[in-house]
Amino acid sequence: MLKDWINKGRLKSPWIVHFDCGSCNGCDIEVLACLTPIYDVERFGIINIGDPKHADVLLVTGTVNHRNKHVLKNIYDQMPSPKAVIAMGACGLSGGVFREAYNVVGGVDKVIPVDVYVRGCPPKPEAIIDGVVHALGKVKAALEAAG
Amino acid sequence: MGKLLLATIAVILAPVIGGLVAGLDRKCTAWLQSRVGPPILQPFYDVFKLLGKSPMMMNPWQILTVWVYLVSSMLTVFLFFLGSDLLLMFFVLTIGAVFFVMGALSTQSPYAQVGAQRELVTMLTYEPLIILVFVSIAMVTGSFKVSEVFTYGKPLLYQLPLMFVVLGYALTIKLRKSPFDISACHHAHQEIVRGVLTEYSGPQLALIEIAHWYDVVFVLGLCALFWATSFWGCAILLVVTYFAELVIDNVTARMTYKWMLKTVWGWGLALSVLNLLWLYAG
Numbered sequence: 001m002l003k004d005w006i007n008k009g010r011l012k013s014p015w016i017v018h019f020d021c022g023s024c025n026g027c028d029i030e031v032l033a034c035l036t037p038i039y040d041v042e043r044f045g046i047i048n049i050g051d052p053k054h055a056d057v058l059l060v061t062g063t064v065n066h067r068n069k070h071v072l073k074n075i076y077d078q079m080p081s082p083k084a085v086i087a088m089g090a091c092g093l094s095g096g097v098f099r100e101a102y103n104v105v106g107g108v109d110k111v112i113p114v115d116v117y118v119r120g121c122p123p124k125p126e127a128i129i130d131g132v133v134h135a136l137g138k139v140k141a142a143l144e145a146a147g
Numbered sequence: 148m149g150k151l152l153l154a155t156i157a158v159i160l161a162p163v164i165g166g167l168v169a170g171l172d173r174k175c176t177a178w179l180q181s182r183v184g185p186p187i188l189q190p191f192y193d194v195f196k197l198l199g200k201s202p203m204m205m206n207p208w209q210i211l212t213v214w215v216y217l218v219s220s221m222l223t224v225f226l227f228f229l230g231s232d233l234l235l236m237f238f239v240l241t242i243g244a245v246f247f248v249m250g251a252l253s254t255q256s257p258y259a260q261v262g263a264q265r266e267l268v269t270m271l272t273y274e275p276l277i278i279l280v281f282v283s284i285a286m287v288t289g290s291f292k293v294s295e296v297f298t299y300g301k302p303l304l305y306q307l308p309l310m311f312v313v314l315g316y317a318l319t320i321k322l323r324k325s326p327f328d329i330s331a332c333h334h335a336h337q338e339i340v341r342g343v344l345t346e347y348s349g350p351q352l353a354l355i356e357i358a359h360w361y362d363v364v365f366v367l368g369l370c371a372l373f374w375a376t377s378f379w380g381c382a383i384l385l386v387v388t389y390f391a392e393l394v395i396d397n398v399t400a401r402m403t404y405k406w407m408l409k410t411v412w413g414w415g416l417a418l419s420v421l422n423l424l425w426l427y428a429g
């Protein structure tokens with residue numbers, strides 16, 4: 001019974017830590033827009049928490065480069081499992097317009113495993129919320145597979 | 148025997164009530180900010196999720212400190228419903244708070260360190276006030292025992308209205324509401340992340356949350372002492388007080404610890420002295 005409740009909690013309270021790998025701020029503004037009264041993601045129990053140790057979902061925006069990939073990896077490692085990663089925006093997916101630059105690694109998935117990709121430059125808040133819902137769908141599927 | 152049973156039931160029910168209060172708190176906050184807000188049961192989802200996360204602690208100390216914090220919070224609720232001594236409860240409450248800070252201090256993280264220092268200042272601020280409130284209650288009723296306060300014929304609020312305001316200050320600090328949430332703010336991402344809570348994670352964080360719920364119940368119980376004669380009076384007092392806390396939480400921004408120390412001690416002591424003088428004169 002306790003396990004049922006824990007699983008229910010996992011689906012109902014994804015706490016997000018938002019890491020900006022040097023984005024142009026376009027994606028970050030859209031993430032913050034999700035918290036405003038119009039979208040109000042707290043309805044779904046989503047909180048933008050500042051601490052990787054409390055977070056369940058890592059939301060990465062911007063281009064990963066050779067300097068900040070260590071930071072990204074570090075933040076990912078600090079999150080207790082189960083955890084999910086969402087890569088956001090063209091930059092997060094592949095490096096976007098900056099992908100040819102000499103210091104750019106490419107997408108977030110070159111450094112840490114990514115569960116959900118949210119497209120756009122920048123993505124709409126609806127798309128971001130959709131991304132979190134997708135991540136939760138994956139968590140749910142994993143939970144069901146585990147029994 | 149009856150009292151023991153009541154106290155045991157209270158200890159079992161307190162987290163449920165505390166969790167519901169926390170849920171209502173978040174719902175009301177959302178309402179004040181014209182949002183929809185999370186479901187009322189959201190705090191329970193959060194805690195169960197945290198319980199299911201893989202444990203990740205910096206050192207074994209943290210486990211001990213968290214458990215001591217939880218047990219001492221449970222013990223305060225137990226003692227309160229047993230009708231025990233207010234001073235005893237105060238000491239037990241302090242032990243819990245001190246261990247909680249020690250857990251944060253035992254880690255290397257500068258965020259946790261800063262948060263712990265601020266939490267210590269916070270404790271320094273509210274503890275003298277709570278003691279003053281207890282002493283004034285004892286001056287009116289002639290005893291520090293909760294059971295005797297409950298048998299005192301009149302609502303204490305008539306004789307100690309200013310002390311209730313002082314308790315309100317302590318309440319705001321203990322519940323970590325703005326403008327006094329300087330040690331573990333929910334919204335201070337950029338500054339100290341989560342302060343004292345930074346290094347606690349997963350199951351430990353869940354236990355801290357549960358201990359906080361016990362604290363909420365205990366503090367509301369203290370408020371209830373001020374109108375112990377009638378059920379409805381007591382209920383109205385609690386609802387109005389908590390709602391006032393919520394509004395204050397939402398309309399104020401965070402302040403510095405120096406401001407907190409000055410304001411709370413200044414006003415708290417002034418109000419206490421006024422009330423006690425009035426009690427003597429009257």
Ligand code: SF4
Binds near residue numbers: 023025027062121
């Ligand atoms: S995807 Fe577009 S909006 Fe987002 S960080 Fe990159 S350039 Fe900026």
